[in-house]
Amino acid sequence: MDKKFNVLIIGGGLAGMFIALNLPKEIKIAMVMKDTKDIANSELAQGGIAAELTKNDEALKKHIEDTLTAGSNINDLDATKTLVYEASENIEKLMEFGVEFDKDKEGHLLLAQEGGHRGRRILRAGGDATGREIMRALKKRIVEKENVTIFEETMATDLIIKDNKCIGATLIDKDNNMFDCIASRTVIATGGLGAVYKNSTNPKIATGDGIAMAYRANVECENLEFIQFHPTGFYTEEDGQKFLISEAVRGEGAQLKNVDGERFMGKYDKRMELAPRDIVSQSIYREMYDTWSDHVYLDITFESKEFLMERFPTIYNKILQYGIHMESDFIPVAPVEHFSCGGIKIDLNGKTNLENLYANGECACSGVHGANRLASNSLLECVVFGNRIAEDIKKSDLTIPNVEPKTHSVTHKMFSFHPIRSEIRDVMDKYVGIVRSEEGLEIAKKIIGRHFKNLSKTLVHSHYYYETLNMATTAMMIIEAAIKRKESVGCHYRVN
Numbered sequence: 001m002d003k004k005f006n007v008l009i010i011g012g013g014l015a016g017m018f019i020a021l022n023l024p025k026e027i028k029i030a031m032v033m034k035d036t037k038d039i040a041n042s043e044l045a046q047g048g049i050a051a052e053l054t055k056n057d058e059a060l061k062k063h064i065e066d067t068l069t070a071g072s073n074i075n076d077l078d079a080t081k082t083l084v085y086e087a088s089e090n091i092e093k094l095m096e097f098g099v100e101f102d103k104d105k106e107g108h109l110l111l112a113q114e115g116g117h118r119g120r121r122i123l124r125a126g127g128d129a130t131g132r133e134i135m136r137a138l139k140k141r142i143v144e145k146e147n148v149t150i151f152e153e154t155m156a157t158d159l160i161i162k163d164n165k166c167i168g169a170t171l172i173d174k175d176n177n178m179f180d181c182i183a184s185r186t187v188i189a190t191g192g193l194g195a196v197y198k199n200s201t202n203p204k205i206a207t208g209d210g211i212a213m214a215y216r217a218n219v220e221c222e223n224l225e226f227i228q229f230h231p232t233g234f235y236t237e238e239d240g241q242k243f244l245i246s247e248a249v250r251g252e253g254a255q256l257k258n259v260d261g262e263r264f265m266g267k268y269d270k271r272m273e274l275a276p277r278d279i280v281s282q283s284i285y286r287e288m289y290d291t292w293s294d295h296v297y298l299d300i301t302f303e304s305k306e307f308l309m310e311r312f313p314t315i316y317n318k319i320l321q322y323g324i325h326m327e328s329d330f331i332p333v334a335p336v337e338h339f340s341c342g343g344i345k346i347d348l349n350g351k352t353n354l355e356n357l358y359a360n361g362e363c364a365c366s367g368v369h370g371a372n373r374l375a376s377n378s379l380l381e382c383v384v385f386g387n388r389i390a391e392d393i394k395k396s397d398l399t400i401p402n403v404e405p406k407t408h409s410v411t412h413k414m415f416s417f418h419p420i421r422s423e424i425r426d427v428m429d430k431y432v433g434i435v436r437s438e439e440g441l442e443i444a445k446k447i448i449g450r451h452f453k454n455l456s457k458t459l460v461h462s463h464y465y466y467e468t469l470n471m472a473t474t475a476m477m478i479i480e481a482a483i484k485r486k487e488s489v490g491c492h493y494r495v496n
């Protein structure tokens, strides 16, 4: 099997795929996917992709302002302008790649509204299956590309560095073969870190691998205290990956009600249910506390069954399995971990501070989200910065480093890391959730710090070990960033 490439992309979601599709066929690309190509976090995006498709400066300015307001103005202004101004050309590219956004009978794109947006500017597909449609179209293209080699069910464990430059990464596949993959340019696009929390919209494989790998290679990361909790995860008693009730449901007028049936957002923000996510999540948290409850309700019973089934087919059918009819029942919801606003620091071309290493998507921090991401800006960030990375790579000398890829021996002894993983999730939930205190963060640091230290000195070459080490590493990075940030801002809320 070939192990030398011009470009190595670690991650199989939109952030990685969009780069691969924007590179010419002469460039030899490896794509490393932790799962099969059928499973990526991007698939789960329901709401859509925010984009002003007009050249109207007022409308573009409003999207920039809404992004800054949601992010408490600690966003990077140049990155935010880039995100908004380059939206339309990248949406066109998605359409050229075969993505079919929803249109009305006259063929005009249908636009939705979500929290924090002043107006309807969100493109969607399949009603509430935007991520699924985007990934369907892109995957169809990618498997046709002869210059792209896909390593499925393979995980990157560490970056390979020579003369202060990144020259690839070490990989471990599902059969426990561990080997180096050498490349002129490497992109980390590994997605989220939700698996360090008890309840998250992310799949279980989102163990913060890219961020942890960057940390071990001394690559700069920032803003990790800003963990966004989605206000309306579908509430069930079991912990784990939570089904999302899209923000777009509130965009269509759904109201939040407490367990006593009272609408409550008016007490917290004049934008009511369409306030940015940090505010809505914190308000729900407060309401649950005051009513001694672990959930609230979303009420869209004023809409007809026909409308709901057409507008939200994925949500309608999923919660029906739990006996909930959207047209007549309140939907039980609670905030759940959803998105990391921080990550590996990148510049406007997606470059990190390590030569020849880029990052894109949720694991990266371009600065566009500030202290809290505006709804539906994440898919947009993947394509805008993904396109910029592809452009930068095209201009580079892609000579493959003259280094022979090594193979490594793996550890066959089985270790059970389950108790450590479970304690990480418990501690993060209890002390590093929506509301944080100095005392709680210090307790978390002590417990997670101990796991991190022990795991770091007991090197075990196995998939499960690296995931556990990465969970401890990212959890520790979040805690340390949260301790440093004394003030409450965006989705980082400190009581003391």
Ligand code: SIN
Pocket (backbone or CB within 6 Å): 045, 046, 047, 048, 244, 245, 246, 247, 248, 374, 375, 376, 377, 378
């Ligand atoms: C949603 O549909 O509410 C999620 C979309 C996003 O995270 O921006």
